[in-house]
Amino acid sequence: MIELKKEVYKTSYLSPRNNFELTDVYAEKRYDPLTGHRVRVYEINWYTKPVDFYSLGEKSKKRCPFCTGMLELYGAKFVPSFCKEGYLKKNEVILIPNILPYAENAAVSILTREHVVPMGKMEKKTVFDSICLIFDYAKRVSKFQKKKYRFAHLHWNYMPTSGGSIIHPHMQVYVTDEPLNYHRRVLEKSKEFKEKSGKEFFITYLNYEKKKNERIIQLLDRCALIAPFASRGMLGEFMIILKKTFSYQDVTEKDIDEISFLIYNLMLFFESKLIPGFNLAFYASPIGNNFMRAHIRIYPRVYRDTDIFATDVETPTLLYGESFSLVSPEKNAKDVRNFLKNLVKT
Ligand SMILES: [Zn+2]
Numbered sequence: 039m040i041e042l043k044k045e046v047y048k049t050s051y052l053s054p055r056n057n058f059e060l061t062d063v064y065a066e067k068r069y070d071p072l073t074g075h076r077v078r079v080y081e082i083n084w085y086t087k088p089v090d091f092y093s094l095g096e097k098s099k100k101r102c103p104f105c106t107g108m109l110e111l112y113g114a115k116f117v118p119s120f121c122k123e124g125y126l127k128k129n130e131v132i133l134i135p136n137i138l139p140y141a142e143n144a145a146v147s148i149l150t151r152e153h154v155v156p157m158g159k160m161e162k163k164t165v166f167d168s169i170c171l172i173f174d175y176a177k178r179v180s181k182f183q184k185k186k187y188r189f190a191h192l193h194w195n196y197m198p199t200s201g202g203s204i205i206h207p208h209m210q211v212y213v214t215d216e217p218l219n220y221h222r223r224v225l226e227k228s229k230e231f232k233e234k235s236g237k238e239f240f241i242t243y244l245n246y247e248k249k250k251n252e253r254i255i256q257l258l259d260r261c262a263l264i265a266p267f268a269s270r271g272m273l274g275e276f277m278i279i280l281k282k283t284f285s286y287q288d289v290t291e292k293d294i295d296e297i298s299f300l301i302y303n304l305m306l307f308f309e310s311k312l313i314p315g316f317n318l319a320f321y322a323s324p325i326g327n328n329f330m331r332a333h334i335r336i337y338p339r340v341y342r343d344t345d346i347f348a349t350d351v352e353t354p355t356l357l358y359g360e361s362f363s364l365v366s367p368e369k370n371a372k373d374v375r376n377f378l379k380n381l382v383k384t
Contacts, residue, residue, distance in 0.1 A: 158309025
């Protein structure tokens with residue numbers, strides 16, 4: 039029922055790495071088992087250099103709308119009938135309307151008072167509080183607008199390599215009635231899979247991966263962390279599958295606790311690899327439906343060349359939708375597993 043399809047292809051040239059002898063170089067095309075989306079994998083050792091985000095962040099501090107003192111002046115506020123303070127709060131995390139009209143209901147959560155929190159320095163509790171607050175907001179705004187919004191598109195551009203224009207840590211959410219483009223495709227394919235097989239795709243895929251045991255990283259009570267077979271990022275991709283949850287309304291505190299734990303662990307791993315940022319997105323069934331389990335995709339982001347700020351997203355990825363990965367999911371899963379094992383020992 040789950041088919042992991044891959045094809046090996048070859049290119050030949052006179053290689054400078056092989057004394058200009060005619061050399062065959064092999065790579066793989068892999069196909070996402072749900073959507074059929076193709077990625078290419080060619081494993082090599084890649085290197086990056088550390089970037090001092092504290093110094094870089096210092097330059098933008100004066101004009102940061104999320105820093106204390108500035109937020110009161112430049113942050114948007116909710117109407118008093120929605121919440122009288124103008125913002126929602128959970129411990130240190132503050133949630134305000136997004137000033138850019140990305141959706142009918144778009145909000146941003148400001149995670150910390152610190153302007154810069156580089157990879158590996160974020161507390162697990164902060165991630166937990168922000169995710170809780172975002173889903174609370176989604177439920178609250180539905181009640182307020184007297185509308186059962188079907189989706190809460192929680193996402194996170196963490197650090198400038200992710201495309202986030204403000205270095206101050208923040209997550210975002212759009213609360214809407216319609217899925218975003220890629221989400222729509224995943225929903226359609228999940229529905230098709232369920233109609234054909236009678237089974238939900240993501241738990242079926244997870245069970246398949248458990249048997250293979252090549253791409254599983256961590257299995258918890260309600261969540262599982264894996265490196266998906268057809269990872270799209272230049273440095274691969276990670277996926278958290280919520281084993282018992284379908285829509286954003288079903289997400290429990292225990293789910294969020296486990297999600298935060300897994301993200302926290304990944305952040306420590308990224309720090310060890312000098313990966314400074316990531317993109318993260320939450321996907322779920324529309325509320326009241328159970329044809330697709332909720333899941334989160336995390337896409338590590340680096341400067342390929344820190345001297346010239348070359349990013350890791352190129353034309354084939356962006357405009358042709360054809361990604362090229364320099365790390366196989368199997369290597370990524372093994373590296374994270376080993377990293378976590380050593381972390382427990384120290
Ligand atoms: Zn700031």
